[in-house]
Amino acid sequence: MTMIQNSKKMQGVPEPTLRRMPCYLAFAEGLLRKGQQFVSSTQIANYMNIDPTQVTKDLSYTSIVGKTRVGYEVKAIVDVLSDFLGFSVMDSAFLVGAGSLGSALLHDNGLTHFGLNIVAAFDISPITIGRKINDIEVFHIDQFRDLAQELSVVMGIITVPAENAQTVADLMVAWGIKAIWNFTPARIKVPEDIIVQNTSLYSNLAIIFNKLHTEKN
Amino acid sequence: MTMIQNSKKMQGVPEPTLRRMPCYLAFAEGLLRKGQQFVSSTQIANYMNIDPTQVTKDLSYTSIVGKTRVGYEVKAIVDVLSDFLGFSVMDSAFLVGAGSLGSALLHDNGLTHFGLNIVAAFDISPITIGRKINDIEVFHIDQFRDLAQELSVVMGIITVPAENAQTVADLMVAWGIKAIWNFTPARIKVPEDIIVQNTSLYSNLAIIFNKLHTEKN
Numbered sequence: 031m032t033m034i035q036n037s038k039k040m041q042g043v044p045e046p047t048l049r050r051m052p053c054y055l056a057f058a059e060g061l062l063r064k065g066q067q068f069v070s071s072t073q074i075a076n077y078m079n080i081d082p083t084q085v086t087k088d089l090s091y092t093s094i095v096g097k098t099r100v101g102y103e104v105k106a107i108v109d110v111l112s113d114f115l116g117f118s119v120m121d122s123a124f125l126v127g128a129g130s131l132g133s134a135l136l137h138d139n140g141l142t143h144f145g146l147n148i149v150a151a152f153d154i155s156p157i158t159i160g161r162k163i164n165d166i167e168v169f170h171i172d173q174f175r176d177l178a179q180e181l182s183v184v185m186g187i188i189t190v191p192a193e194n195a196q197t198v199a200d201l202m203v204a205w206g207i208k209a210i211w212n213f214t215p216a217r218i219k220v221p222e223d224i225i226v227q228n229t230s231l232y233s234n235l236a237i238i239f240n241k242l243h244t245e246k247n
Numbered sequence: 248m249t250m251i252q253n254s255k256k257m258q259g260v261p262e263p264t265l266r267r268m269p270c271y272l273a274f275a276e277g278l279l280r281k282g283q284q285f286v287s288s289t290q291i292a293n294y295m296n297i298d299p300t301q302v303t304k305d306l307s308y309t310s311i312v313g314k315t316r317v318g319y320e321v322k323a324i325v326d327v328l329s330d331f332l333g334f335s336v337m338d339s340a341f342l343v344g345a346g347s348l349g350s351a352l353l354h355d356n357g358l359t360h361f362g363l364n365i366v367a368a369f370d371i372s373p374i375t376i377g378r379k380i381n382d383i384e385v386f387h388i389d390q391f392r393d394l395a396q397e398l399s400v401v402m403g404i405i406t407v408p409a410e411n412a413q414t415v416a417d418l419m420v421a422w423g424i425k426a427i428w429n430f431t432p433a434r435i436k437v438p439e440d441i442i443v444q445n446t447s448l449y450s451n452l453a454i455i456f457n458k459l460h461t462e463k464n
Contacts, residue, residue, distance in 0.1 A: 049450045053432040060410030116456030134355035139347040144449045193277030209459045215270040225458045232361045233266045234446045239333030241442040242426045
């Protein structure tokens with residue numbers, strides 16, 4: 031949960047760069063599995079469909095250094111980027127709302143691979159409470175406070191119906207959560223020092239449908 | 248799959264507007280459940296934390312008309328926006344890659360609510376093939392072609408490892424898929440007339456971790 035060595039460098043990394051970094055990491059992990067030792071910025075750029083100078087600039091925010099003619103060491107990209115992005119340190123999260131989307135996220139073991147460990151889920155439905163979803167227990171929301179303190183959880187994931195998002199966010203803030211990953215289409219209001227990331231799958235779906243249905247005519 | 252009545256209007260809707268529309272819809276659905284009949288642009292704006300003029304402008308792309316003093320009819324917002332966003336028409340999709348993230352999406356019944364019906368999943372792992380995940384059967388990828396033609400599927404969801412994303416995208420295009428929802432961090436290349444939407448959960452996670460770990464120091 032520290033990353034002290036990277037914190038200075040990580041400040042001021044532009045968001046588009048941060049969004050591309052997991053792509054570089056995924057590409058390098060693939061090359062590593064295939065046994066490739068070095069990769070050029072051009073090869074990465076071709077894969078990403080961007081300019082090689084952008085790759086060089088993005089990687090310059092990290093301690094990865096390219097070598098003339100041979101390029102970047104693939105293993106260095108994997109190791110440094112995993113660390114840099116916080117994927118190699120495990121953070122604990124609570125998920126509130128074990129409905130369809132919530133259950134879906136509980137089934138995604140990929141989150142653990144990327145450093146996010148969902149340690150408990152919460153709901154208000156008597157049918158759901160007490161169940162285990164992918165080995166993660168679902169508790170009554172009233173137990174959030176005690177468990178948050180006991181398990182030193184820093185992140186809260188909101189997958190409740192949109193109209194309950196603000197109530198859940200308020201409770202999370204009151205109970206010491208530092209970062210909120212909001213999967214509802216609602217926009218939540220929190221104090222300035224709380225981190226909020228919005229990910230609405232259904233907004234993305236709306237964009238696809240819009241393009242799909244308009245291009246037909 | 249038609250939406251002919253809206254196609255003219257939908258052309259030229261800015262992407263930020265499209266992203267906000269599912270939020271308006273979710274808010275209106277909540278109000279409808281509570282029995283509220285009318286809502287003002289100010290009330291919607293407060294919920295979204297944006298300016299009321301933005302709400303008015305966004306809704307002007309649809310056939311929703313506000314009335315002086317009373318505002319918008321809540322039920323009209325729900326009905327018109329569901330139609331407008333393509334959520335009330337069911338599109339069929341194939342999902343390729345029934346690993347952890349793929350299984351997670353198969354568990355999300357919310358997608359059906361928003362007009363996306365995942366009718367079959369595909370994989371290459373003998374352990375996964377033949378299984379049913381949330382009642383959706385997993386087939387060998389070799390059966391994609393025949394099933395795509397049989398079931399007139401328009402959308403393909405990619406949840407394979409990043410290094411296989413391009414191969415899967417190529418196959419989808421060859422087999423007549425019109426829109427690709429890419430959940431891998433890889434950037435895929437497709438012909439111009441194919442719609443691509445990228446949603447990388449792990450890129451969003453990287454942004455949270457970045458803020459979380461830098462703010463601590």
